[in-house]
Amino acid sequence: xxxxxxxxxxxxxxxxxxxxxxxxxxxxxxxxxxxxxxxxxxxxxxxxxxxxxxxxxxxxxxxxxxxxxxxxxxxxxxxxxxxxxxxxxxxxxxxxxxxxxxxxxxxxxxxxxxxxxxxxxxxxxxxxxxxxxxxxxxxxxxxxxxxxxxxxxxxxxxxxxxxxxxxxxxxxxxxxxxxxxxxxxxxxxxxxxxxxxxxxxxxxxxxxxxxxxxxxxxxxxxxxxxxxxxxxxxxxxxxxxxxxxxxxxxxxxxxxxxxxxxxxxxxxxxxxxxxxxxxxxxxxxxxxxxxxxxxxxxxxxxxxxxxxxxxxxxxxxxxxxxxxxxxxxxxxxxxxxxxxxxxxxxxxxxxxxxxxxxxxxxxxxxxxxxxxxxxxxxxxxxxxxxxxxxxxxxxxxxxxxxxxxxxxxxxxxxxxxxxxxxxxxxxxxxxxx
Ligand SMILES: Nc1nc2c(c(=O)[nH]1)N[C@H]1C(S)=C(S)[C@@H](COP(=O)(O)O)O[C@H]1N2
Ligand SMILES: [Mo]
Numbered sequence: 001x002x003x004x005x006x007x008x009x010x011x012x013x014x015x016x017x018x019x020x021x022x023x024x025x026x027x028x029x030x031x032x033x034x035x036x037x038x039x040x041x042x043x044x045x046x047x048x049x050x051x052x053x054x055x056x057x058x059x060x061x062x063x064x065x066x067x068x069x070x071x072x073x074x075x076x077x078x079x080x081x082x083x084x085x086x087x088x089x090x091x092x093x094x095x096x097x098x099x100x101x102x103x104x105x106x107x108x109x110x111x112x113x114x115x116x117x118x119x120x121x122x123x124x125x126x127x128x129x130x131x132x133x134x135x136x137x138x139x140x141x142x143x144x145x146x147x148x149x150x151x152x153x154x155x156x157x158x159x160x161x162x163x164x165x166x167x168x169x170x171x172x173x174x175x176x177x178x179x180x181x182x183x184x185x186x187x188x189x190x191x192x193x194x195x196x197x198x199x200x201x202x203x204x205x206x207x208x209x210x211x212x213x214x215x216x217x218x219x220x221x222x223x224x225x226x227x228x229x230x231x232x233x234x235x236x237x238x239x240x241x242x243x244x245x246x247x248x249x250x251x252x253x254x255x256x257x258x259x260x261x262x263x264x265x266x267x268x269x270x271x272x273x274x275x276x277x278x279x280x281x282x283x284x285x286x287x288x289x290x291x292x293x294x295x296x297x298x299x300x301x302x303x304x305x306x307x308x309x310x311x312x313x314x315x316x317x318x319x320x321x322x323x324x325x326x327x328x329x330x331x332x333x334x335x336x337x338x339x340x341x342x343x344x345x346x347x348x349x350x351x352x353x354x355x356x357x358x359x360x361x362x363x364x365x366x367x368x369x370x371x372x373x374x375x376x377x378x379x380x381x382x383x384x385x386x387x388x389x390x391x392x393x394x395x396x397x398x399x400x401x402x403x404x405x406x407x408x409x410x411x412x413x414x415x416x417x418x419x420x421x422x423x424x425x426x427x428x429x430x431x432x433x
Contacts, residue, residue, distance in 0.1 A: 025210030091251030094331025139172025302351020
């Protein structure tokens with residue numbers, strides 16, 4: 001049995017001569033691997049920050065992964081300054097992730113003969129290595145696919161995006177650490193074996209296969225080259241540049257917004273004071289005109305007190321102005337908008353917390369669906385730029401931007417800037433961070 005398995009592989013992709021590209025080899029794989037490693041470090045780091053930005057330590061409704069255990073080891077109170085922090089980190093997470101797609105595909109192409117290696121399992125060590133590769137490749141594909149689906153289509157898969165993308169990331173990361181540790185030596189040797197500069201000067205007609213390698217990446221029966229390594233790397237780079245060009249505008253904004261052809265929220269959010277991106281419209285969230293008319297009231301609860309205010313009353317309180325962006329987990333963000341309204345700290349004072357206000361649970365009119373409420377930490381309530389906004393860019397909030405009142409907090413993920421607010425409950429929720 002063993003001899004049969006170890007013998008000649010069945011016809012098809014398990015035969016080394018099936019794979020004929022003269023470009024495949026340890027050098028090309030290593031170059032793509034290094035680019036991917038640098039990029040994925042950025043994507044992973046900003047992804048971990050994105051998770052921390054939700055302040056999951058505040059418990060429900062923020063925490064969508066209550067069973068995270070030790071995986072939350074690095075969580076820290078998300079700051080409110082610099083106010084553009086989440087705009088930057090999440091813009092990078094999504095943009096760099098999308099830009100890496102061509103590199104990831106090229107890297108997988110470069111190692112595909114190994115997927116069919118024969119015999120499939122040679123030893124226990126080999127079996128373990130292959131399992132780690134399944135977790136690595138599967139984890140990478142899973143993270144890219146869930147990420148892209150979340151920004152393009154939103155939550156079409158069963159369950160919530162957050163736990164899937166979060167736990168998937170840890171599986172992927174563990175497999176990546178193993179992979180890098182196992183391959184670092186080979187990568188070094190492969191990169192030393194050929195000069196990048198030389199390779200970038202080599203045209204197709206002078207392109208030669210790499211020398212045979214023990215991993216079987218180099219074809220034993222290479223076809224004549226139809227493209228140079230320079231050309232192949234150039235195509236991947238061009239693919240990444242195109243991804244960058246059609247997405248980065250959604251985070252950078254201004255005139256570039258019109259170039260963000262792949263951006264899910266459209267390139268033209270309209271004009272006027274309320275002419276900036278809308279995530280969920282009032283209609284989509286089932287907000288009724290009657291809910292937000294003259295009968296709308298804000299309930300502020302605190303240390304044994306409960307106050308009910310109308311919008312007119314809120315407008316007679318000291319109004320404060322802050323220039324802040326909306327930055328969504330989906331990667332898009334707005335440029336700074338001029339919000340004005342009542343400071344959250346002033347509302348906390350109404351509720352009995354004159355100094356050092358605690359955190360707050362914010363609830364909206366929205367009856368169901370995600371993001372109808374969010375918890376903010378004490379540092380977020382205390383920031384003088386944290387507002388219950390009533391107006392934006394000199395006009396009343398539009399219904400879609402959260403009229404009669406919405407939260408806006410510096411560096412806060414968009415999803416926690418709750419629209420159509422009805423209740424603020426001050427007090428520190430169980431903080432397990
Ligand atoms: N009540 C409520 N608030 C909400 C949402 C929601 O669906 N319901 N969406 C959030 C998300 S995901 C984002 S990115 C911001 C977007 O704010 P905007 O639509 O005013 O740009 O609002 C947040 N506030
Ligand atoms: Mo969002």
